[in-house]
Amino acid sequence: MTSVPSRLLPLNGNRWLIGLFTVLAIGACSPKTHWVSKPVNKPAERPAAHPAPKPVTPSAPKVSVISLILPFDLDHIGPGLSYTPTSLKEARIAADYYRGFKLALDSLTFYGYNYKLQLFDSKDNGSQAHSLAYNPKVRASDLIVGPVFPEDIKAFTSVLTSARKPIVSPLSPESPSTFKNQNLVTVNPPLEYHAWATARYINDRVKPQKVFILASGFSEDNKYITPFKKALDSLSGRHIKIITITIVRGQLNALLPQLVKDKQNIFVVPSTNQAFLTVTLHSLDTLNAHYPVTLFGHPSWEHFVFLKTKQLQRLRTHITSADNVDYQSVETINFIRNYRNTWHTEPSAYALKGFDEGLYFGRLLAENSLKNMADFNGLHNSFHFQKIAGMGWVNTHVKLLMYSNFELRKVE
Template sequence: MTSVRNRLPQLSGNRWLLGLFTVLLIGACSPKTRWVSNPVNKPAETLTSPKVEVKPVVPPASKVSVISLILPFGLDHIGPGQHYDAISLKKARIAADYYRGFKLALDSLTYAGYNYKLELFDSKDNSAQAHSLAYNPKVRASDLIVGPVFPEDVKAFTSVLTSPRKPIVSPLSPESPSTFKNQNLVTVNPPLDYHAWATAKFINDKIKPQKVFILRSGYSEDNDYIVPFKKAIDSLSGRQIKVISITIVRGQLSALLPQLVKNGQNIFLIPSTNQQFLTVTLHSLDTLNKRYPVTLFGHPSWEHFVFLKAKQMQRLRTHITSADKVDYSLPSTVTFIKSYRNAWHTEPSAYALKGFDEGLYFGRLLAENSIKNWADFNGLHNSFHFEKKPGLGWVNTHVNLLMYTNFELKKAE
């Protein structure tokens, strides 16, 4: 378990960490998460997803669910002569935000009558440390392991715990479970393969085109999307949709003109995440759209690219897949934000929302002894639909298909 000195050293420029260590000192090793100073002003039921109701129950007194939470706090950066650099500080913030959301979810469930013992461990974003934690008796004995976070740490950790055991949740990484090949792994963030499949399904079911044009950047990374997309579109359409793949250089699209139509939609897929390539190619595609109507499908990472122009994206009828979509108008989201502010005196990040959803989902399943009965779940930030993959564990396959409408991304119809 992570240990913290009683006397904390001065933290240059990192005041926010004082709150983190206060949290660790007060709550990390508690045998049961409890309400302290009324951190949530409203009943816990209002903190759940609108479709997931938490009702007060009276579980057996002896039932205490033990959860090991392994996050990259990087506490080795605290101490005489030590400091956080920009990268390690960012990872520590992710760890702190996720922990706060997860803890708030367990507090909500504790209010409903469940009991938890939450144990925190610092992976330090170090593969050797993650590997070592896999041998820790407290970690191995826990009812549920959540973490580590980053792929190399997950790989080092799961390489030890290969025999059948209780689940190991990979909370944030979308890395394909084939990377780890561990039957106990629970992959919460849908890997890229499922984004490609969702795109192919939408194109096949909703548009039914004769052709799909894939515009390649020439970088090998494009294949991570192209290979599963082509496999999916061939399977879903019975090879009735022709896939035409072409490498685009300096935005030159003239070679495609003989194959385009003017009286219907021309379907394009761009799997690249390279800014220079996208800037040039999207400009050319925007020009082409004046004569040949374009419907564009892009990489899920585009959702976070600030250099993309909403007006241009809307003109190109751009679609993007996403596993995460927060509706800030929902009463449950508003209540969560207020409760989070009251509990932690700061604004919740996306990682806090993820932590809350995952804490609520797995905490409930764990307490009710149904940890392998994977019911669907609609949370504040994530939705879960888990499928069992032989030798690879459980994978969340739920992906949203979004489209630029009124200059923002909304669920495509």
Template sequence: MISAQNRLPLLSGNKRLLFFTIALLLAACSPKVRPVATTVKKPADNITKKPETATEKQPEKAAEGKVATISMILPFGLEHLNPAQRYSPAGLSKANMSVEYYQGFKLALDSLTADGSNFKLQVFDDSQDETMQTRGLALNPAVRSADLIVGPVFPQSIKAFNAALSYSKGIIVSPLSPANPATVNRPNLVTVIPPLEYHAWGAAEYINKTVKPKKIFILRSGFNQEKDYAVNFKKAIDSLSKKKVKVVTLFVVRGNLSSLLPQLSKTEKNVFVVPAIDQAFLGVTLRSLDTLNKHYPVMLFGHPNWEKFSFLKPQLLQRLQTHITSTEKINYKSGATVTFLRNYRKAYHVEPTEYAIKGFDEGLYFGKLLFADKGVAAINQTDFTGLHNSFHFIKKPALGWVNTHVNILTYTNFELKQVE
């Protein structure tokens, strides 16, 4: 059984279609929940409806009579549904992201009702820029008493929420932000999206285990935004190799790599790590590496953001045997993904986005965990393979649980494909 605080409308960039899409979403959503019009500050009573039997059966039966309460805090920006107000492009993007994540999460909870799991899903609207509203939610008894709090989404809102939250019954999930949990400092926080330092560690583990080089070259631009990756990568290599792998750091000016020539090998792979994200620097430096590659074999490891950069050409990256880390590699041919796509389209009559897929993975993982024998205490003992990424949590003193799993991708036939 799932009961909900309110049903949330599907948003559209076309204002004239807004109310049509609201009606469409209400008609498409699972009949397990009946929408109730509420406000954020004073939630209405939940209205429940007996659930239908889901098609997928779970191996274990939930404890009879137990109801797990989940409070979800997302930036829907519902005040902009007022005809006198309009969504800004940024606000509309946040709202669409929120609806997509919510739909994926709820679809996962619906699937778990097949084993008798009972959920009360309370949904609250929160805006990234309105810290007073965020703090007000932290004081809301309905939020504080939930078995699981999902959200807020953005780092600023997470900080404001946790600063005002003196007590919470359950764990707090940061669902979409890779921000370092040290900026929050809360022992019951769960960071689902691996922070940048774990991308650096993931690359270091792969290099140390698979490539096994004697020397690694870190090419830096000097911009401060690459420091976190570079520092954590070196720390990881030193730890994993027990300082047997030499790390050479070079601040590159105008693509000049001539000072490295005496240290390069013409027969073995020369491993380069480039943590930069500046377009101008990457353009010049990667061309220099391409020239170098004609005489000295190059294997390149880049920043995870490279996956989103259209200015980086796959032909060049493949020649350089480029590897990057990622938390969002989806195999659309797998049976689990095909089933999810079919169920999502049937429920909502739209194509799922990456946020819907993340919502589904997280809803399935935490929904099961709420009914596990050890409950949330088993987070760092319970790995999970999702549609977009896997979960492998470690417990950090005073920082909560952090997912450390990243995928290693490389270019094959000019496409990024998973190698680990």
């Protein structure tokens, strides 16, 4: 699961942004086809037997209007102004996502589709997002993509509550229950769907008698624990016993009477706290010498540099992910080459996300298929949308990965 922020490209102050936004202002609209009618000339002599046909003007091609609402934070550009570290990260995310999205729309124009792309700066400000929801140009759009951050999404969608065209949440994995908006399309799978995917795999493939959940004691763990327990109880018919225990200073001795030596002992660790994970995983590694351990962790672990790959591999660690790019595939190689040629820089994960979403929603929009969100395999992730009453569409597709040969490999 990717959430903001991620790995960012090195930049030289604000100068790159000034140059970029000049380009954005000039080239926000993808190429369009212009139709020109040619009048039929009336004969100079000898009247026609029938009245001359009137010139026929072809109908203008459809132009799909898309509004992108991203945190460019343009207020930080100008004499005597500068970006803060936080606002600079947000601006980089916005720029990368825009470039990927724009490249996708440019690709789709090859098939005769036409787009008008409007850019709006949310400034990562709830008041600004709320104001944009009243902007006539935004409201008249065929598709709205953004804002990016949860508080901005909440402020924006609180205005547009009645049934209308879709509003895409492009990057946030925040649960749609936070917003309760029937128009929302959540592209990044929320944490609860990662928990369900893990529970499904444990029930269908591992089939243990019991599962141990090692909690840190922080309430943040419950965002994973609650849907996981609900899913496993539902899928197994409560035939798999769930044992939840709060671990202090890595002490696992209380679990020893319930462990077995001839089968895998299944542990779920939902924490993202560095201090807790460092101590607890060390204890599990020690335990693994006598009691075989199979570990299921939080999707954020994929991005934690403090975790030790060798240790995770010894513990047969599995995690779910919505961010798994095959850099060896022909499609990814072609995208990277085209991105470099167009923007003269390297694409980040946000550029890949922008390209996938631009390609998917751009085609649906041009073909009037937004009400039928079919499955899609992208470069960065795949889409499998489910409609939830009162909460819009949610992408539920996540991959299960396992540490093997010192890398994460797809399990299912």
